[in-house]
Amino acid sequence: xxxxxxxxxxxxxxxxxxxxxxxxxxxxxxxxxxxxxxxxxxxxxxxxxxxxxxxxxxxxxxxxxxxxxxxxxxxxxxxxxxxxxxxxxxxxxxxxxxxxxxxxxxxxxxxxxxxxxxxxxxxxxxxxxxxxxxxxxxxxxxxxxxxxxxxxxxxxxxxxxxxxxxxxxxxxxxxxxxxxxxxxxxxxxxxxxxxxxxxxxxxxxxxxxxxxxxxxxxxxxxxxxxxxxxxxxxxxxxxxxxxxxxxxxxxxxxxxxxxxxxxxxxxxxxxxxxxxxxxxxxxxxxxxxxxxxxxxxxxxxxxxxxxxxxxxxxxxxxxxxxxxxxxxxxxxxxxxxxxxxxxxxxxxxxxxxxxxxxxxxxxxxxxxxxxxxxxxxxxxxxxxxxxxxxxxxxxxxxxxxxxxxxx
Amino acid sequence: xxxxxxxxxxxxxxxxxxxxxxxxxxxxxxxxxxxxxxxxxxxxxxxxxxxxxxxxxxxxxxxxxxxxxxxxxxxxxxxxxxxxxxxxxxxxxxxxxxxxxxxxxxxxxxxxxxxxxxxxxxxxxxxxxxxxxxxxxxxxxxxxxxxxxxxxxxxxxxxxxxxxxxxxxxxxxxxxxxxxxxxxxxxxxxxxxxxxxxxxxxxxxxxxxxxxxxxxxxxxxxxxxxxxxxxxxxxxxxxxxxxxxxxxxxxxxxxxxxxxxxxxxxxxxxxxxxxxxxxxxxxxxxxxxxxxxxxxxxxxxxxxxxxxxxxxxxx
Numbered sequence: 001x002x003x004x005x006x007x008x009x010x011x012x013x014x015x016x017x018x019x020x021x022x023x024x025x026x027x028x029x030x031x032x033x034x035x036x037x038x039x040x041x042x043x044x045x046x047x048x049x050x051x052x053x054x055x056x057x058x059x060x061x062x063x064x065x066x067x068x069x070x071x072x073x074x075x076x077x078x079x080x081x082x083x084x085x086x087x088x089x090x091x092x093x094x095x096x097x098x099x100x101x102x103x104x105x106x107x108x109x110x111x112x113x114x115x116x117x118x119x120x121x122x123x124x125x126x127x128x129x130x131x132x133x134x135x136x137x138x139x140x141x142x143x144x145x146x147x148x149x150x151x152x153x154x155x156x157x158x159x160x161x162x163x164x165x166x167x168x169x170x171x172x173x174x175x176x177x178x179x180x181x182x183x184x185x186x187x188x189x190x191x192x193x194x195x196x197x198x199x200x201x202x203x204x205x206x207x208x209x210x211x212x213x214x215x216x217x218x219x220x221x222x223x224x225x226x227x228x229x230x231x232x233x234x235x236x237x238x239x240x241x242x243x244x245x246x247x248x249x250x251x252x253x254x255x256x257x258x259x260x261x262x263x264x265x266x267x268x269x270x271x272x273x274x275x276x277x278x279x280x281x282x283x284x285x286x287x288x289x290x291x292x293x294x295x296x297x298x299x300x301x302x303x304x305x306x307x308x309x310x311x312x313x314x315x316x317x318x319x320x321x322x323x324x325x326x327x328x329x330x331x332x333x334x335x336x337x338x339x340x341x342x343x344x345x346x347x348x349x350x351x352x353x354x355x356x357x358x359x360x361x362x363x364x365x366x367x368x369x370x371x372x373x374x375x376x377x378x379x380x381x382x383x384x385x386x387x388x389x390x391x392x393x394x395x396x397x398x399x400x401x402x403x404x405x406x407x
Numbered sequence: 408x409x410x411x412x413x414x415x416x417x418x419x420x421x422x423x424x425x426x427x428x429x430x431x432x433x434x435x436x437x438x439x440x441x442x443x444x445x446x447x448x449x450x451x452x453x454x455x456x457x458x459x460x461x462x463x464x465x466x467x468x469x470x471x472x473x474x475x476x477x478x479x480x481x482x483x484x485x486x487x488x489x490x491x492x493x494x495x496x497x498x499x500x501x502x503x504x505x506x507x508x509x510x511x512x513x514x515x516x517x518x519x520x521x522x523x524x525x526x527x528x529x530x531x532x533x534x535x536x537x538x539x540x541x542x543x544x545x546x547x548x549x550x551x552x553x554x555x556x557x558x559x560x561x562x563x564x565x566x567x568x569x570x571x572x573x574x575x576x577x578x579x580x581x582x583x584x585x586x587x588x589x590x591x592x593x594x595x596x597x598x599x600x601x602x603x604x605x606x607x608x609x610x611x612x613x614x615x616x617x618x619x620x621x622x623x624x625x626x627x628x629x630x631x632x633x634x635x636x637x638x639x640x641x642x643x644x645x646x647x648x649x650x651x652x653x654x655x656x657x658x659x660x661x662x663x664x665x666x667x668x669x670x671x672x673x674x675x676x677x678x679x680x681x682x683x684x685x686x687x688x689x690x691x692x693x694x695x696x697x698x699x700x701x702x703x704x705x706x707x708x709x710x711x712x713x714x715x716x717x718x719x720x721x722x
Contacts, residue, residue: 057573078684081543082642083545083638083640083642084638084640084642084644084645087638087640088638091434091437092434092437092681095432095433095434095437096432096433096434108544109544109545112547112548113548113639113640114639116548126703139548140481160654176542176543177543177544178544181537181542209543227523353580
């Protein structure tokens with residue numbers, strides 16, 4: 001028998017009626033969560049995929065009674081990938097739109113600027129994408145959490161993958177900001193630790209983020225005696241990069257090519273067959289890597305709703321909404337400090353298995369995925385991943401002492 | 408009579424500005440902080456643009472260097488806030504002297520292009536000198552210490568910071584106003600209208616232009632020193648040529664012929680941006696339309712047009 005709960009209807013009606021009076025919080029008001037993503041420019045697809053993941057989670061949560069009996073409402077702001085814009089946007093979300101909690105951040109540079117201001121806002125932030133180790137390291141604070149893999153975790157895994165190859169001369173091509181530089185720094189340090197004989201070339205390549213022409217950098221690597229190259233270019237830049245690398249014959253050279261965020265489905269969808277076979281691709285979450293009910297349900301719902309498989313950014317954003325649901329219900333309130341406290345040390349079930357926000361640095365112990373690009377997927381229109389490796393999130397993480405975080 | 412009414416309006420506006428943290432929602436404390444800082448930036452620019460007639464496309468260099476100076480001092484030396492501002496002003500004055508010395512000898516489009524080139528040079532240095540400026544990410548993660556002068560102010564509190572900014576911008580605006588009203592300011596106006604004539608009167612036009620350029624740069628540096636602790640980041644965008652365009656837009660929007668025009672322009676710019684971006688991402692399109700209409704129909708800007716209208720109607 002199907003019946004519409006009168007109470008639910010009433011809640012929805014009062015929620016609609018009180019929508020105009022933002023700022024004052026009634027028990028029946030929707031819980032407002034602010035999303036801060038890149039919604040314009042060459043990385044805008046990441047923001048869109050995050051929104052898709054969030055919308056899916058919000059629909060599910062609202063459909064099953066909301067959080068603490070209240071509906072969830074999302075408000076988005078475009079960070080434009082700039083720290084100053086994001087900081088203003090966060091203030092707007094919290095003080096003007098009455099956001100109870102924040103999710104988001106695609107860029108490491110943005111995260112480094114914004115995270116130190118979180119204690120002033122007194123609202124929790126779950127980072128779903130930006131990977132700089134600093135925000136769960138030397139810049140950490142009790143309001144900032146991260147549900148996605150960070151650079152240190154992913155580069156430890158990358159170094160383990162690289163150590164298995166025959167390459168000894170390594171160089172990098174990465175975006176010229178925190179992410180590109182830190183990726184190379186952590187990768188180099190870990191690889192040197194595992195294999196002291198490797199040579200980290202001093203000739204590195206850092207094109208500007210959003211640069212349209214990567215050919216000078218591609219040519220430079222092809223002309224050098226590099227045997228392995230770590231590429232941390234991402235987003236629309238990576239799509240441009242791979243296309244230009246194809247025309248230069250970059251992938252025909254005898255190089256070990258490692259794309260640190262190459263298995264982002266945003267990128268794989270855009271590239272299709274243009275992404276070559278036989279290159280190492282990583283992602284913070286590969287949709288076929290996890291065999292559990294939540295993942296099965298999530299991937300199916302996502303495919304049904306949007307027609308393409310979920311990316312790591314969609315998964316992180318999706319899981320973050322459930323993290324807030326669990327934390328707010330554990331805290332019994334939506335008060336910022338109480339919710340932030342409930343997140344500390346919390347374990348939850350997510351599409352990528354059991355996720356725990358480590359008490360010492362608020363970094364989720366989630367696993368980086370690495371694989372080698374294989375044939376096209378018959379239905380999804382993207383490359384498959386062979387030799388898939390799911391690294392243990394805790395084993396590849398720095399220890400709390402190493403992070404430099406003091407909470 | 409009319410002056411008295413204008414003064415009364417000004418007094419009400421100032422009283423309103425002081426009361427912002429108590430009467431407006433918390434969010435507007437941030438908006439008004441930004442308006443005041445950018446207003447000072449635009450007013451400093453108007454000293455060379457509206458008064459002296461020099462269109463600089465590199466004014467953000469001084470704004471940005473002020474922001475970086477304060478950020479660097481806060482990170483490495485943790486000096487009191489007022490000292491940071493003095494360092495910012497000193498750094499931008501020095502930079503303005505160097506760029507000005509090479510630029511003011513040229514006129515019109517050549518001056519504009521030269522300032523644009525120097526501005527982008529400064530941007531390139533900030534963007535690439537990663538070990539000092541942290542490259543494209545900019546400097547972030549600094550904390551605000553004491554204010555100075557033995558005053559016990561919690562600068563991290565946005566309301567306190569707003570009042571600090573209001574006080575400093577008010578003092579700076581009064582100083583700028585006195586400069587504009589002085590005989591020096593009169594000569595700048597004369598230079599705008601007819602440089603040959605000023606030259607024939609026995610005055611060294613180039614020196615006057617240089618001094619105006621340095622004063623404008625110094626106040627832009629002060630504004631930059633205020634923006635870094637407000638944004639909590641000093642990033643290369645603050646030095647970019649598109650940032651140099653903002654005071655130009657604000658001055659035109661508010662009215663270049665009036666001392667307070669750039670402040671009105673800054674208020675209109677920031678408020679419109681805040682409101683419009685709530686509804687659409689294409690705020691630049693709306694701004695473009697508004698600016699085109701202003702330049703075609705209301706050359707004197709918002710303030711100039713309003714004052715003209717009021718003077719006409721209330722005769």
